[in-house]
Amino acid sequence: MPVFEIAVVVLLVLINGVLAMAELSVVSARPARLRSMADNGSSGARIALSLAADPGRFLSTVQIGITLIGILAGAFSGATLGGRLGEWLRDMGVSPGLADGLGYSLVVAAITYISLIIGELIPKRLALQSPERLASLVAPGMMLLSRVAAPAVWLLDISSRGILRLLGESGKGDDSNVTDEEIRAIVAEAETAGVIDPEERRMIAGVMRLADRPVRAVMTPRTDVDWIDLTDDPDAVRQTIRETHHTRMPACEGTPEESVGVIDIRDLLEAYLDGETPDPRQFVKQAPVLVETAGALDAMKVLRHAETPLALVVDEYGSMVGILTPADLLDTIAGTVVFDEGGQVKPDVVERADGSYLVAGSTPIDELADVLAIRLPQDSSFHTAAGFMLHELKRLPQEGAAFEAMGWRFEVVDMDGRRVDKILVARAVTPRRRAPLMG
Structure with missing residues (x-):
């Protein structure tokens, strides 16, 4: 039994898995968490930060390792295990011409399958689950590999940068690549995971609204x-x-x-x-x-x-x-707290049983946009729900004035003098089209 040959192939697949895990963990790791780990004495986190700071060099190092492992695994398995399997097939009565090709094909297919599972998918799934911890573990080895393969890494890095310049790209990422939407998504994910309370999430959103x-x-x-x-x-x-x-x-x-x-x-x-x-x-x-x-x-x-x-x-x-x-x-x-005449808290937005909303005219428009999941123009001159009504209607409305926008129907249901006091917001009803008559 070719125990040695199998052991070599398994080792190559495992090394490929480590490289794939290193690539995704370093790229996915959050710099803030790595800095925190580095401040607490983690040398691996410091190395991971330096690798992430030069992504071109790091990705070239990983690609060199994965390419070499792929070539070695394919050549070795085809030359050794493929030949042995071909001999066994000939002994089983398969014609020599068919046995050699079939043995090589079966070995390559099996190695490819194992490489995809053990050398790619599983390591990358693990890297996504704990990117910072795994990045700190594999970073020293990746730094050593980049130094050993420095000439090849330099050649690949400079070549890729040259091609990017020809395509009109600088090859450098935008330093301000964290958007408000990404921060909100992270906070929402933290709330779902139970890391922060819903009230804490609302306060964080309030701080972001205040800045805008x-x-x-x-x-x-x-x-x-x-x-x-x-x-x-x-x-x-x-x-x-x-x-x-x-x-x-x-x-x-x-x-x-x-x-x-x-x-x-x-x-x-x-x-x-x-x-x-x-x-x-x-x-x-x-x-x-x-x-x-x-x-x-x-x-x-x-x-x-x-x-x-x-x-x-x-x-x-x-x-x-x-x-x-x-x-x-x-x-x-x-969050704004308004009290009615009886001293009870009166919320700005009240969801009704039919899915519609009763909205106070003084409700900040960005808070209403969050409730309705709509996007408003960034340069809008209005700041409240009442201001939005006036902007759309272009006149001082009367009770019953309504319009449809962004999939919602907005209707003035109460006026306090010349002030829009209450607004009813419901899903817009799209009229059904008649089916064409069949002749």
């Missing part, structure tokens, strides 16, 4: 802002303080457009409790001013260093269009 939003999309609009009119008499100011539940309010001269600063209600209330009749102007503090088109992250930096954690948001004409507080930014990350 301007101040106008996260501020409290002027129509919802309680403010103190410095031209009012003391009794009117005291009544305003009693009716508000805020601790800080903008101070304005007659109209919200003429905002001059912020008043801390506790300071003013303390003066009233002491029996005084204070002048509200003496309690006005300077507040940071933000342009409505500024980024939300830039606004966060301003609020972090501001003496008063309330910023006045102005438009291009300098008029106040809203205010921004840390609570507004937190709502974007953790």
Whole structure:
């Protein structure tokens, strides 16, 4: 029995499997995890990072090894095992001309099958399951192989780069190849695997949304802002303080457009409790001013260093269009919490039994897009569901106004004055085509 020949072929197949596993594990390994392992003292992880940093050289090394193993396995198995099998077939009565060819073909087919299973598929499946751990294990051997085969590796690497240049490619990958979609996919996968909770996933998504939003999309609009009119008499100011539940309010001269600063209600209330009749102007503090088109992250930096954690948001004409507080930014990350008159939480989007959604007009449009699984233009000028309705209808709607877009039907079901308050979103019904009459 050709034990030695079989052992050699099995060894070659196993080496091929190690090379295939090394190729996929190093390419699939996440650099952040490899760096963490390297920081914890893993020399294999450091070598794997250096191999991944020069993919052309690494892939040339792997291809040289796999090609040589394939040639050796085919030649050796055909010359030895194929010949022995041919002799056995002749002894079994098969004609000599047919026995040699049949023996060689059967051996090559068997070796190819074993190589595909043991030398390719299984190692690559293992590499996909634990890429970082396996990359750290095989990296030292791959580094040694690249040094031994340095001349051939250099020739293959320089040849492939030259051909890529002729094709108009630089041969270098884009450094910023991680997209928002990939990050969301990783987070969703982590939630499915139980690594993070659903609430954590929503907060991570909120942080990503915050980075993409301007101040106008996260501020409290002027129509919802309680403010103190410095031209009012003391009794009117005291009544305003009693009716508000805020601790800080903008101070304005007659109209919200003429905002001059912020008043801390506790300071003013303390003066009233002491029996005084204070002048509200003496309690006005300077507040940071933000342009409505500024980024939300830039606004966060301003609020972090501001003496008063309330910023006045102005438009291009300098008029106040809203205010921004840390609570507004937190709502974007953790989710907006709205309470009804009874003190109960009122969600922005409510899914109904028939699969439709009842949506508040103030719902951020990117959150609604996530719920409906639709993609909106990146340069859209609207930031809420109500703004989307106005953008599509091109007019101030009345109750019952509707349109269809992106596979959904949007209908205004409630108006609060001139504000779109409630929207009904349902799947669009595609009319059925009549079948042609058969003559």
